[in-house]
Amino acid sequence: MGKRALPLAVLLLAASGEAADGGDEAPLPPPAPLDFLEHELDFKAERPPSALPPWVGSKAQCDRMAAECVAWAVCHGLMMRTAAEQTDGADEPTTYVHAPFSLGPCALPAECLREAYEIAPLFGKLVDEVGKDVPWLSATLLSTGESDDFTKRLLKLCARVQSEGKTQKARLAILRSDYMLHTPVKDEPPQMLQVELNTIASSFAGLSQRVADMHLHLAQRWPSLQQHAWKEGGKPAKLSLLQALPPNPAADGIAEGLARGHALYGNPDAAILFVVQPHERNHVDQEHVVQALWRTYGVRVLFRTLSQIGLEAKLVGKQRKLTLPAGEVSVVYFRAGYTPNDYVSNRQWDARALLERSYAIKCPSIEYHLVGCKKVQQQLAQPGELERFLDPSESERLRRVFAGLWSLSGPSDLAACASDEEREAALAMARACDTPADFVMKPQREGGGNNLFGAQMKHALQTFSREQRSGYILMQRIFPEKQLSVMVRAGKLTVGPAISEIGVYSSLLVSKNDRVLLNKANGHLVRTKQEGVDEGGVAAGFAVLSSPLLTSPKWK
Numbered sequence: 411m412g413k414r415a416l417p418l419a420v421l422l423l424a425a426s427g428e429a430a431d432g433g434d435e436a437p438l439p440p441p442a443p444l445d446f447l448e449h450e451l452d453f454k455a456e457r458p459p460s461a462l463p464p465w466v467g468s469k470a471q472c473d474r475m476a477a478e479c480v481a482w483a484v485c486h487g488l489m490m491r492t493a494a495e496q497t498d499g500a501d502e503p504t505t506y507v508h509a510p511f512s513l514g515p516c517a518l519p520a521e522c523l524r525e526a527y528e529i530a531p532l533f534g535k536l537v538d539e540v541g542k543d544v545p546w547l548s549a550t551l552l553s554t555g556e557s558d559d560f561t562k563r564l565l566k567l568c569a570r571v572q573s574e575g576k577t578q579k580a581r582l583a584i585l586r587s588d589y590m591l592h593t594p595v596k597d598e599p600p601q602m603l604q605v606e607l608n609t610i611a612s613s614f615a616g617l618s619q620r621v622a623d624m625h626l627h628l629a630q631r632w633p634s635l636q637q638h639a640w641k642e643g644g645k646p647a648k649l650s651l652l653q654a655l656p657p658n659p660a661a662d663g664i665a666e667g668l669a670r671g672h673a674l675y676g677n678p679d680a681a682i683l684f685v686v687q688p689h690e691r692n693h694v695d696q697e698h699v700v701q702a703l704w705r706t707y708g709v710r711v712l713f714r715t716l717s718q719i720g721l722e723a724k725l726v727g728k729q730r731k732l733t734l735p736a737g738e739v740s741v742v743y744f745r746a747g748y749t750p751n752d753y754v755s756n757r758q759w760d761a762r763a764l765l766e767r768s769y770a771i772k773c774p775s776i777e778y779h780l781v782g783c784k785k786v787q788q789q790l791a792q793p794g795e796l797e798r799f800l801d802p803s804e805s806e807r808l809r810r811v812f813a814g815l816w817s818l819s820g821p822s823d824l825a826a827c828a829s830d831e832e833r834e835a836a837l838a839m840a841r842a843c844d845t846p847a848d849f850v851m852k853p854q855r856e857g858g859g860n861n862l863f864g865a866q867m868k869h870a871l872q873t874f875s876r877e878q879r880s881g882y883i884l885m886q887r888i889f890p891e892k893q894l895s896v897m898v899r900a901g902k903l904t905v906g907p908a909i910s911e912i913g914v915y916s917s918l919l920v921s922k923n924d925r926v927l928l929n930k931a932n933g934h935l936v937r938t939k940q941e942g943v944d945e946g947g948v949a950a951g952f953a954v955l956s957s958p959l960l961t962s963p964k965w966k
Contacts, residue, residue, distance in 0.1 A: 487616075487620060589602050
């Protein structure tokens with residue numbers, strides 16, 4: 411008998427580890443270093459033009475770095491779909507462009523990022539406690555629901571689910587708490603203030619994870635960026651790029667949270683359902699989570715819009731198990747449903763109701779969704795309200811990151827105010843009209859592009875009826891320190907002063923008997939926008955994605 415041939419896979423595996431024969435063999439070069447000693451970084455760098463950041467030696471270097479990053483983005487999935495074409499009857503766009511990004515990382519005090527990570531589980535606990543107190547939640551949102559039809563319908567759905575009795579066996583949330591560093595006085599410690607707490611459809615975890623990897627790659631390649639990181643870190647004896655540019659496992663963390671919910675559901679053959687918008691431009695960001703779910707946990711994912719769910723989904727049996735033609739659903743992960751634009755007819759509302767009434771674990775449930783309303787954020791900032799849900803030490807720690815927040819559901823005339831809270835809000839409205847640059851009006855809307863600033867805000871405060879104002883809250887304007895940034899959109903560079911916002915993702919999983927199974931931070935998001943741009947959404951076209959460069963304090 412002839413000798414049996416080895417399988418091709420074995421031959422390929424063996425070939426991958428073989429060295430070339432002969433006496434001229436030379437050792438392979440090592441990977442690019444991640445650590446650098448002080449003497450390697452203490453060199454005289456080329457001074458860039460004043461219009462460029464300090465880590466860019468020249469316009470030519472800036473262009474080369476940008477071209478390298480665009481190529482990296484294409485190779486590693488830092489991409490977005492282009493806008494949907496309304497021609498040829500195409501249902502989905504088929505072309506892609508790199509996601510907008512900053513060429514270099516954003517300087518951020520290390521202690522601020524650490525604090526944001528440490529308090530993430532406290533916000534998880536708060537969301538769960540508030541979500542369980544439906545009477546308080548409904549009373550808090552009563553005035554908002556009277557002036558805002560979208561909130562009214564969400565409250566009505568919540569009441570229906572409560573009256574029928576919830577069937578899901580756990581509560582699951584993917585949260586993101588967003589902050590800015592308030593620096594009204596130069597050279598004084600910044601104050602980290604919360605912009606908002608997102609409880610539904612917290613996006614960009616997948617792309618943010620890639621941006622962090624891209625900036626690490628760039629720092630390994632360019633000595634000028636290495637030196638910049640060394641200086642920002644206080645010129646240590648040894649620079650570790652993995653400490654200066656921390657890894658960001660945001661998408662992997664979200665996948666873990668969803669996988670834990672799936673495992674708790676109890677049917678390994680079921681799938682996780684991603685509820686998405688039609689013509690979703692941010693599909694690649696979602697796909698990174700999908701790939702992590704399959705690669706690490708072997709969990710299938712289905713994508714459906716609310717309209718498709720309305721046509722396909724059914725509730726089966728007394729448990730009301732959620733089923734689609736493709737199979738049973740274990741977890742419903744909402745990446746849509748947070749804006750009235752997602753509900754163009756009753757079909758979408760019926761689909762949302764079917765999902766909420768089902769046995770599948772919702773991420774988030776209707777209660778958790780409502781906890782993310784701006785009015786709830788404002789009410790929790792009132793004296794004694796936070797302490798209703800957390801112990802005094804926990805409440806004190808969270809209050810340190812609360813910005814000034816005021817209700818707009820009360821009278822604007824001081825003489826008509828019936829409580830201290832109403833008087834404080836009326837005074838804040840008056841101050842906002844006098845100095846509109848120091849305030850912002852926020853509605854019960856997500857997705858960017860809905861806030862009122864400046865003259866538009868002043869006009870709204872002076873002309874809106876009390877009922878119209880009730881759909882908004884008034885918030886202190888946060889003023890972060892400006893940094894010179896290079897922003898890259900569709901291969902084109904924009905250079906100028908910019909401000910940034912940091913968000914920290916976290917996952918929360920609580921069993922039906924209130925046992926906390928998971929409550930931890932997952933990763934982070936940095937969004938950078940040009941100075942003078944009010945809104946901050948990446949998908950809405952206002953900002954670019956970035957990553958943090960951790961710095962040592964510059965103050966005593």
